[in-house]
Amino acid sequence: MNLLxxxxxxxxxxxxxxxxxxxxxxxxxxxxxxxxxxxxxxxIQTGQLSPQSVLAVTFTNKAAKExxxxxxxxxxxxTRGMWIGTFHGLCNRMLRAHHREAxxxxxxxxLDSADQLGAIxxxxxxxxxxxxxxxxxxxxxxxxxxxxxxxxxxxxEVNDDFNRRFVELYTLYDAQCNREGVCxxxxxxxxxxxxxxxxxILRQHYQDRFRHILVDEFQDTNRLQxxxxxxxAGGRNxxxxxxxxxxxxxxFRGANVGNMSDFEREFxxxxxxxxxxxxxxxxxxxxxxxxxxxxxxxxxxKELWTDAGEGEPVxxxxxxxxxxxxxxxxxxxxxxxxxxxxRSEMAVLYRSNAQSRVIEHALFNAGIPYxxxxxxxxxxxxxxxxxxxxxxxxxxxxxxxxxLRVVNFPPRGIGARTLEQLADAARATSASLYAAVGGMTGxxxxxxxxxxxxxxxxxxxxxxxPLSEIVDAAIQRSGLxxxxxxxxxxxxxxxxxxxxxxxAAAFVQEEGYGADxxxxxxxxxxxxxxxxxxxxxxxxLEAGDNQAEAGQDALQLxxxxxxxxxxxxxxxxTGLEEGLFPxxxxxxxxxxxxxxxxxxxxxxxxxxxxLYVSLAQSRLLHGQTRYGLKSRFLDELPEQAVKWLTPRxxxxxxxxxxxxxxxxxxxxxxxxxPAARSQPTHGFRIGxxxxxxxxxxxxxxxxxxxxDDARVQVNFGVHGVKWxxxxxxxxxxx
DNA sequence: CTACCAGTCCTTTTT
DNA sequence: GGACTGGTAG
Numbered sequence: 001m002n003l004l005x006x007x008x009x010x011x012x013x014x015x016x017x018x019x020x021x022x023x024x025x026x027x028x029x030x031x032x033x034x035x036x037x038x039x040x041x042x043x044i045q046t047g048q049l050s051p052q053s054v055l056a057v058t059f060t061n062k063a064a065k066e067x068x069x070x071x072x073x074x075x076x077x078x079t080r081g082m083w084i085g086t087f088h089g090l091c092n093r094m095l096r097a098h099h100r101e102a103x104x105x106x107x108x109x110x111l112d113s114a115d116q117l118g119a120i121x122x123x124x125x126x127x128x129x130x131x132x133x134x135x136x137x138x139x140x141x142x143x144x145x146x147x148x149x150x151x152x153x154x155x156x157e158v159n160d161d162f163n164r165r166f167v168e169l170y171t172l173y174d175a176q177c178n179r180e181g182v183c184x185x186x187x188x189x190x191x192x193x194x195x196x197x198x199x200x201i202l203r204q205h206y207q208d209r210f211r212h213i214l215v216d217e218f219q220d221t222n223r224l225q226x227x228x229x230x231x232x233a234g235g236r237n238x239x240x241x242x243x244x245x246x247x248x249x250x251x252f253r254g255a256n257v258g259n260m261s262d263f264e265r266e267f268x269x270x271x272x273x274x275x276x277x278x279x280x281x282x283x284x285x286x287x288x289x290x291x292x293x294x295x296x297x298x299x300x301x302k303e304l305w306t307d308a309g310e311g312e313p314v315x316x317x318x319x320x321x322x323x324x325x326x327x328x329x330x331x332x333x334x335x336x337x338x339x340x341x342x343r344s345e346m347a348v349l350y351r352s353n354a355q356s357r358v359i360e361h362a363l364f365n366a367g368i369p370y371x372x373x374x375x376x377x378x379x380x381x382x383x384x385x386x387x388x389x390x391x392x393x394x395x396x397x398x399x400x401x402x403x404l405r406v407v408n409f410p411p412r413g414i415g416a417r418t419l420e421q422l423a424d425a426a427r428a429t430s431a432s433l434y435a436a437v438g439g440m441t442g443x444x445x446x447x448x449x450x451x452x453x454x455x456x457x458x459x460x461x462x463x464x465x466p467l468s469e470i471v472d473a474a475i476q477r478s479g480l481x482x483x484x485x486x487x488x489x490x491x492x493x494x495x496x497x498x499x500x501x502x503x504a505a506a507f508v509q510e511e512g513y514g515a516d517x518x519x520x521x522x523x524x525x526x527x528x529x530x531x532x533x534x535x536x537x538x539x540x541l542e543a544g545d546n547q548a549e550a551g552q553d554a555l556q557l558x559x560x561x562x563x564x565x566x567x568x569x570x571x572x573x574t575g576l577e578e579g580l581f582p583x584x585x586x587x588x589x590x591x592x593x594x595x596x597x598x599x600x601x602x603x604x605x606x607x608x609x610x611l612y613v614s615l616a617q618s619r620l621l622h623g624q625t626r627y628g629l630k631s632r633f634l635d636e637l638p639e640q641a642v643k644w645l646t647p648r649x650x651x652x653x654x655x656x657x658x659x660x661x662x663x664x665x666x667x668x669x670x671x672x673x674p675a676a677r678s679q680p681t682h683g684f685r686i687g688x689x690x691x692x693x694x695x696x697x698x699x700x701x702x703x704x705x706x707x708d709d710a711r712v713q714v715n716f717g718v719h720g721v722k723w724x725x726x727x728x729x730x731x732x733x734x
Numbered sequence: 735c736t737a738c739c740a741g742t743c744c745t746t747t748t749t
Numbered sequence: 750g751g752a753c754t755g756g757t758a759g
Contacts, residue, residue, distance in 0.1 A: 060748060060749080061748090061749085086748085086749065087749075088748085088749045089749085110749090112749080113747090113748090184749095185748085185749045186749090188749085189749095220748095249746080250747075252747085253746085253747060253748080352744090352745050352746070353745080353746085374747090411736095540749085541749060542749085543748085543749080559745085559746065560746080561745090561747065562746090562747085580745095583745055583746080584745095585745060586745080586746095595746095599746080621744095622743085622744060
């Protein structure tokens with residue numbers, strides 16, 4: 001089989017580059033994953049590299065799996081044992097293999113974000129910290145932010161007392177984690193980096209081994225991840241980085257696009273290849289995307305093109321309310337379905353999750369099946385986390401987070417008072433809660449003792465059982481199943497728990513436990529964790545799909561963030577209003593507006609053939625009606641590429657209401673009626689578009705007074721919200 | 735220990 | 750609007 005068949009010139013060049021560092025600027029829909037996997041396959045097939053010498057890193061498990069699957073299809077090799085995975089997954093693997101050198105117990109557990117937050121709340125309480133002044137979420141952000149910058153508490157700069165407290169909390173938090181034998185996500189990376197930093201033998205070993213390092217979605221790497229990559233490259237191995245600065249939408253969680261230019265400079269990258277031919281969208285859609293993103297100042301520069309023809313223009317629709325917007329959307333979806341399009345080929349995108357409600361309501365009433373992405377994932381469900389907590393205590397009794405989660409669940413007469421005493425006892429001897437149980441007396445002590453006995457017996461009696469039977473024993477003997485049987489809504493939870501048993505069985509199968517171990521040498525491969533330990537890592541690192549169950553052909557609803565990497569025949573981008581998209585909070589952030597624009601760029605480039613963009617003049621937000629201006633992003637789309645389905649916003653003559661084009665399109669019954677909100681006063685009414693000589697276009701937000709005192713409050717978007725005296729201000733209807 | 739109510743907050747999110 | 754938290758009553 002010829003790997004290089006059907007690659008375009010740039011793709012071919014990227015795949016067959018010499019073994020040197022390279023930066024591949026891969027535009028949306030330009031065949032990025034294909035290039036990445038073909039590159040690996042080509043290096044191996046041509047004998048330049050053995051599978052063991054490859055390190056390929058992604059952000060999501062989904063991307064890693066896809067890469068492995070494609071690679072297996074291209075080459076007759078066993079990909080098991082290859083170092084292809086997520087940053088966190090690979091770091092976990094290294095830390096498990098070298099836990100002693102990393103200062104971790106062999107049974108260390110991984111805290112997910114929710115666990116981490118719980119641990120921080122516990123820490124604040126134990127130290128009598130005012131959680132109003134130091135909100136747990138902020139502490140969490142501070143700690144993670146510091147770790148992702150590669151800083152331990154001692155390395156963080158202290159400016160003032162407030163900041164000093166955060167640093168103290170960071171120190172205490174790390175101490176707590178060490179005591180309990182747990183690592184949060186950022187800790188996996190930082191620990192691994194420190195391990196390689198301090199241990200020259202290990203560093204040399206891995207540098208000798210990984211002759212070629214490939215990174216997906218490089219624009220999303222944070223500073224620590226880049227530092228880790230540099231460490232493994234060690235000034236001699238090549239890094240093949242693929243990314244798109246225009247699709248960097250995760251700066252808010254630490255991604256540093258600057259890594260791209262740093263990489264270019266620090267690795268003296270000779271090979272910069274741009275993949276600009278797009279195989280996904282028609283011309284008008286790409287023209288819209290190109291024109292929009294051209295408004296960003298800091299770009300590496302790239303322009304998408306296609307030979308697929310112009311296609312249909314981007315359709316823009318302005319509705320009076322969010323209810324009407326949803327009603328129109330339902331109509332269009334119905335039309336597409338009538339044309340024979342599958343519902344799953346269409347997506348509705350929005351900036352924030354709250355926007356889905358109105359749309360779901362309209363879809364539900366219209367009887368259109370839909371699926372919302374972004375809910376709770378399998379391993380995040382409460383009953384699953386409870387079951388996992390029992391399993392974690394079997395592995396690591398010092399895990400206080402797990403202990404507290406289930407010590408009284410199902411209820412066994414252990415209340416808050418008892419637990420406070422236990423916490424005091426544990427603190428006095430700096431022991432774990434589990435270990436401190438022995439010192440407790442009376443009825444409370446007996447109840448606690450019963451719990452410990454339960455865990456102990458689970459541990460000893462399941463020691464040689466297959467994983468799925470261990471899980472089954474845990475959910476049975478803990479009383480979880482029985483507890484949910486007595487609960488009204490418990491049936492689904494019981495189903496999920498038995499699904500966990502299945503997941504355990506599937507995990508053993510997929511990971512090949514019991515079968516021959518991966519036949520490669522090297523420290524990391526010899527240290528295979530127990531199935532239970534492996535499963536617990538798996539549960540923390542891969543929380544499962546965050547989507548409703550598949551099956552039915554359903555319309556896809558999701559945030560723009562969640563849509564990254566996906567594509568659809570038709571895409572609806574909704575809520576194009578100032579304050580919403582771009583989001584108002586982004587305007588105060590450094591580079592915030594540009595990130596919002598990149599987000600819009602991502603949204604546009606999801607569409608293959610048809611793209612709809614919509615906005616509503618008013619929308620119910622946080623329980624009250626808000627009147628937004630049309631998003632500036634609409635003005636940035638080129639005239640030739642778009643087609644307004646309604647009179648162009650802001651360009652109409654004499655008011656925007658009255659001659660509406662959506663007769664026949666009615667919002668769902670519960671949506672706010674436009675007639676109910678505006679009371680004409682002085683010719684102005686709430687929701688009306690107006691123009692001011694100095695502030696430009698705006699929308700009337702509220703009215704006050706009468707006669708000479710009459711004032712209107714107008715939202716001028718970028719110029720802010722202003723009160724204007726009608727007798728003085730030169731305000732005209734726009 | 736559970737049940738209920740009032741008060742608060744509210745962008746995006748993978749690992 | 751609604752999800753979540755903290756407090757109090759039963």
